[in-house]
Amino acid sequence: MELIDIGLNLAHDSFDADRAMVIERARHLGVVQMVVTGSSEDSTRRAIELSRSLPGVLFATAGVHPHHAADLTPETLAPLEALAHEPEVVAAGECGLDYFRDLSPRPLQRRAFEWQLEIAARVGKPVFLHQRDAHEDFLAILRAHGVKRGVAHCFTGGEKERDAYLELGLHIGITGWINDERRGLNLREVVRQIPADRLLIETDAPYLLPRDIRPAPGSRRNEPAFLPYVVRAIAKARGDDPEAVAATSTQAARALFGLPAT
Numbered sequence: 328m329e330l331i332d333i334g335l336n337l338a339h340d341s342f343d344a345d346r347a348m349v350i351e352r353a354r355h356l357g358v359v360q361m362v363v364t365g366s367s368e369d370s371t372r373r374a375i376e377l378s379r380s381l382p383g384v385l386f387a388t389a390g391v392h393p394h395h396a397a398d399l400t401p402e403t404l405a406p407l408e409a410l411a412h413e414p415e416v417v418a419a420g421e422c423g424l425d426y427f428r429d430l431s432p433r434p435l436q437r438r439a440f441e442w443q444l445e446i447a448a449r450v451g452k453p454v455f456l457h458q459r460d461a462h463e464d465f466l467a468i469l470r471a472h473g474v475k476r477g478v479a480h481c482f483t484g485g486e487k488e489r490d491a492y493l494e495l496g497l498h499i500g501i502t503g504w505i506n507d508e509r510r511g512l513n514l515r516e517v518v519r520q521i522p523a524d525r526l527l528i529e530t531d532a533p534y535l536l537p538r539d540i541r542p543a544p545g546s547r548r549n550e551p552a553f554l555p556y557v558v559r560a561i562a563k564a565r566g567d568d569p570e571a572v573a574a575t576s577t578q579a580a581r582a583l584f585g586l587p588a589t
């Protein structure tokens with residue numbers, strides 16, 4: 328199996344002690360390419376640096392997460408756009424709206440989101456999207472900006488959200504949320520009606536450790552080597568072979584982000 332983890336926070340400090348080993352373990356299990364999430368100007372810079380250290384294997388996104396939306400100002404916008412231009416960067420974001428945690432005021436979240444959609448349009452790259460408890464505002468902004476190319480990452484929504492994103496032309500990213508024997512039940516239904524060429528897989532490491540790993544790792548840290556657990560859970564929910572989910576999601580990720588074949 329050749330897998331692509333389209334969203335992991337590899338610049339996170341929980342990987343500082345053993346990042347090279349984490350990457351090696353994942354590659355050994357067939358995770359041939361990984362898109363490292365930039366969620367602030369600083370983590371974007373680190374994601375780009377990491378990508379340069381392993382060209383063709385690691386790629387980056389350039390963005391400011393809604394939690395940090397207050398950090399994106401008219402002054403910090405130009406440096407972010409410059410980063411989004413870098414050749415290692417395959418998407419603008421992580422950007423979007425998070426009304427669940429509300430760590431930045433909502434008007435600032437909407438402003439930062441719209442600015443980043445404008446950056447994506449100017450640099451001609453897809454968007455890496457985050458949304459939680461903000462579907463109506465999120466959809467209205469996507470529509471107003473005519474967004475057609477991107478991924479709704481860490482999708483945990485229902486049929487209504489799924490169908491709205493598919494209608495726009497977006498891809499949908501599924502994490503180990505689906506492995507959760509309670510929280511993942513609804514997602515196991517919803518994932519059945521995502522066309523294979525729109526379905527992407529991700530760990531969102533170090534977060535969202537799949538709960539069905541046996542033996543359960545001593546640390547709660549998720550890592551890209553656990554991506555096959557996500558593939559198997561998706562395949563089981565859809566009644567597909569894991570090999571088929573792997574092949575189609577890899578092809579879809581390469582098409583969306585313009586990644587080279589390995």
Ligand SMILES: [Zn+2]
Pocket residue numbers: 421456457458480481
């Ligand atoms: Zn996210």
